[in-house]
Amino acid sequence: MDWGALHTILGGVNKHSTSIGKIWLTVLFIFRIMILVVAAERVWGDEQDDFICNTLQPGCKNVCYDHFFPISHIRLWALQLIFVSTPALLVAMHVAYRRHEKKRQFRKGDQKCEYKDIEEIRKQRFRIEGSLWWTYTSSIFCRLVFEAVFMYAFYFMYDGFRMPRLMKCNAWPCPNTVDCFVSRPTEKTVFTIFMIAVSSICILLNVAELCYLLTKFFLRRSKKAGNAKHHPNHENKEETKQNEMNELISDSCQNTVIGFSSS
């Protein structure tokens, strides 16, 4: 169980995403998760061992390290990636639910069901419209919120995105103000700026995807309104729905027998 498992889980979502969504997923896996695993973890690997304070006082180094790094960059990025990937699962669950409903209809032998076999239902790609559109849009919105929250938390906790070489610490039990030196500060700054830049690109991609979905939605609505104006003789939606409901009720009660009393 590792990032590969997350890749397997999210890979399924890819099929039902827009093109921008697919680009976002690629950026996430290549420029964030892969960089985190192959490079960043090595750079931050020895962070506490090589964090050196100019004192022999036992405990001073521990306390100063804890004071300046309440939560390590690496862990914060790992949490950010997990939280940012999770809303896509909402879409996966919705698609799975729809497939389940179609399979149920197919098994009931519903004539309205247009599939030839179960395999076709399994392979089918659902269009992003109706309730799936709302789920998809909410997932993008959640992603944006999580990205923004984590970026702000990062900025707030570390006073910016630069890693200083030297930190001055006077937390107890350090005797006076003590100089503490961070290991590989420049390399860490470079990686931090890289991860922040890729986060920003992901935010831009999410915003673009959101705008694209909203534009598509409004265009579709105006098209439907236009069609309704030009063809007023067609039944309106309400009537069609009512007719369908009536059909459903009469179909489902086919097995009940009317008019016999128990003797």
Place this chain on the structure above:
Amino acid sequence: MSWGFLRDLLSGVNKYSTGIGRIWVAVVFIFRLLVYIVAAENIWKYEHDEFECNIKQPGCENVCFDHFFPVSQISLWALQLIMVSTPSLLVVFHVAYREKREKHRNQKLYKSPGEIDGGLLCTYLISLILKMGLEIVFLVLFYKLYNGFKVPRLVKCDIRPCPNTVDCFISKPTEKMIFLYFLVATSCLCIVLNLSELSYLIFKYSIKRYLKRYIKKCPGSLDFSSALWLCHLREKIIPSSPGSEKNVDRTIWQL
């Protein structure tokens, strides 16, 4: 043998779960197992090496560490993950038993071996109760062993061979505390999910039994709209399968 085994186990369980059960599996996979492996394990990796006491007396650090961490928090976390996932195995075993029985007798004994009804429903409910119980037990254990979920920066130790009271410093206490709170939050979320799944199943199957009994008992007492409503409800809870015309339920109402 590694966490991949647990992942495969839980994926197998997913097949026989309700919708809420699948959400529970997703939460356990992503917010507990994945977070444990990619983040939490590394925080506690060198906890013994980085545990420092203000003393040169040999053996004092070891003894103090053992006193304050009888079982490491990360080990307890791993145990919790394993124990909480295991009750789901009961359901898998029961389904396997059903399938074996059908194969042995060479006849269809159940509508579907994986459908949650009858004995399998009891097994499923027992597994849910066990999961909830184990979650609560581990949370209480965490709380009692470590005096809450806070991790202090400094602990004072005066066990032999430490000469007097000695200051010992725990490494990365804030980061450990943040992840412990995360563990508690996800545990509570899982308890809530299990509770809702339990309530949902009990409610659904009580309604099912009530409907079956009511329709058989009181045939003459329904009016048209109640009968239609009961019909609808029945269809939702007891979906009809093709070829079920032989087992027609008779609903009688006065027109």
